[in-house]
Amino acid sequence: MSNIDCNILIVEDEALMCELLGSFFTDKGYRVSFAHSGEEAIEQLKEESCALVLSDLRLPGMSGLELLARIQVDWPETVVIMMTAFGSISSAVEAMRLGAEDYISKPFQLDEILITVEKALERRSLRREVRELRAAVRERYNFSNIIGRSKPMQELFEVIKRLAARRDASALIIGSTGTGKELVARAIHYNSDRRDYPFIAINCSAIPETLLEAELFGHQKGTFTGATETRRGLIEEAQGGTVFLDEVNTISPNIQVKLLRVLQDHLVRRVGGRENIPVDVRFISATNQDLEEIVRKGDFRKDLYYRLNVVPVRLPDVKDRREDIPLLVSHFLEKFAKQHGEPVRRFSKEAMRILMTHNWPGNVRELENAVEHALTMSNDEILTPTDLPENVTNPDRDIIEEAAMDGASLAEMERRYILHMLKKMGGHQIKTAEALGIDRRTLYRRLRQYGITEVSAFTDAPIKRAVRASVQ
Structure with missing residues (x-):
């Protein structure tokens, strides 16, 4: 961090000392402001927070220690260095106990106070970096x-x-x-x-x-x-x-x-x-x-x-990178096991089939929620389809992907797709033919070929039997 990014507030009731310190730190590239009392310093901090406060211990009205205590509560990111001509072990201990970054006694050399300020700001910067990095690791x-x-x-x-x-x-x-x-x-x-x-x-x-x-x-x-x-x-x-x-x-x-x-x-x-x-x-x-x-x-x-x-x-949708679904599922199972301090569980083959063929409109977030739902609803080591959310087990499935997983032939893939559309249309054959873009008589021939002779309009019961038979 460059000096221009660090502003220093000098709290000192002696005008000559303010002028000396202000000129010195300005020449070193710092932005400097002044307050002649603790009360004035508080008002300035309300206007704009600063990186460091360099304050005299003895001030008119509010003391330097009182100012320090207030800064620790309201501006904890601001570091404070106390200075005094009345140095004593007791006042130094008290200032450090209240949270002062450092302590310097008058008279002092300007180079000495510069080193003190630079080290204090460096420690402040390191603390911020560590805090941010730890937060990043946690997340x-x-x-x-x-x-x-x-x-x-x-x-x-x-x-x-x-x-x-x-x-x-x-x-x-x-x-x-x-x-x-x-x-x-x-x-x-x-x-x-x-x-x-x-x-x-x-x-x-x-x-x-x-x-x-x-x-x-x-x-x-x-x-x-x-x-x-x-x-x-x-x-x-x-x-x-x-x-x-x-x-x-x-x-x-x-x-x-x-x-x-x-x-x-x-x-x-x-x-x-x-x-x-x-x-x-x-x-x-x-x-x-x-x-x-x-x-x-x-x-x-x-x-x-x-x-x-x-x-x-x-960023690709999950449905466009289905080969990553097992990796994602494994990652989420391990993540939640670690969070709850329990053994890592796994999904059954049937449940993984559903996870692999669902279209995942909510993408990775929806997949993570489905895994957490299954872990919550079951105490078993192996998670089954009944543990998954209903919107995952009963939606429109990716018929092509499902057939490819089963190694189905082109004719079998066509059969599954026609039955899927018939179910989607509630058993209505005319609407199904229109949706498929084929002649109605062609659809009738296909259904007879699949052993379906009775289909009531807007009824999916016969279709469910046919779909079950096709899976078996």
Whole structure:
């Protein structure tokens, strides 16, 4: 972190000392502000938090120790160094007990206090990095958590690796609901040289436009009702790291214009502010819509689209990578076993057949939920079809995939598909023939060939018998 990213608040009632320290730290590249009492320091911190407070122990009104205690409660990320001309072991111990980062006695050499400040800020930065990395490990958002050996997934891994190596390239992740867009965005971040800085995810559709602008860009105190303090926006908070804009297609034209300026100029201006603040962040966006089509309709800026879509990342649906389903199921079984401290269970052959042939409109998320449902509903070591959710066991199945798993012939595949459509149409032969695109007499001949002589309209009982017979 550069010095310009670190602002220091000096709390000192002696004007000469304030001037000396302020000039010294400004020359070293720090942003410096001043307060002449504990009360004034609190008001300044309410306006804008800072990285470090350098405070005298003895102040008019609120003492330095009282100020320290207040900062520990309200601004725990801010480190405090106490200084005093009345140094004693007891006051030093008390300051450190209350959470001071360090302690220095007057008179001191300027180089001495510089070393103290630099070490304190370095420790603060390390603590933040450790906290963020531990959180990332806990959530298991890393490259190895993306499961798949299929060709579409191998191609995806290659794109992620290339993006991770290019720290500034914007990416647009395109995929259906439940395919793991945020997981991929985090994999790009945590495998890049931005990994030690924040990853901030923003669901653009979940925040009203009036609030989204202030959330993204920050705001000055008094800009609108409720703006009781100056706040940095999420783009500023991500300094050095990655901003993930989920459902980016939902942002309004007004915010699109401001976002484009950030991408072009790498500058943020807070709502109600006049200062342009430099930012160094990577933008990763995601959508489950055809953003190019939205651009053609005029609902999304073309220039912003090209800025966001430097590298498109397309995520395959689960139904397009069925060979990965056993790996995903195994991963989820192990994950939930570890969470609950129980042995790893498994699915029966019949249950795995259902999992392999379901179309998974909710993709990986739906598959994970189905596994958890089965584990919850059964205490047995082997999970069966009756343990799976009804929407998984009784939906329209992928007949072609199911027949391929059974090694069925082309004629058998045709038979299964015709019976499937007949069941779907409630036994109505005319509608079934129309849906299949064949002549009604052709359908009659096929049904007689399959041993079905009676089919009541809108009744699926005879069809169920036929389907059961075909499976046997």
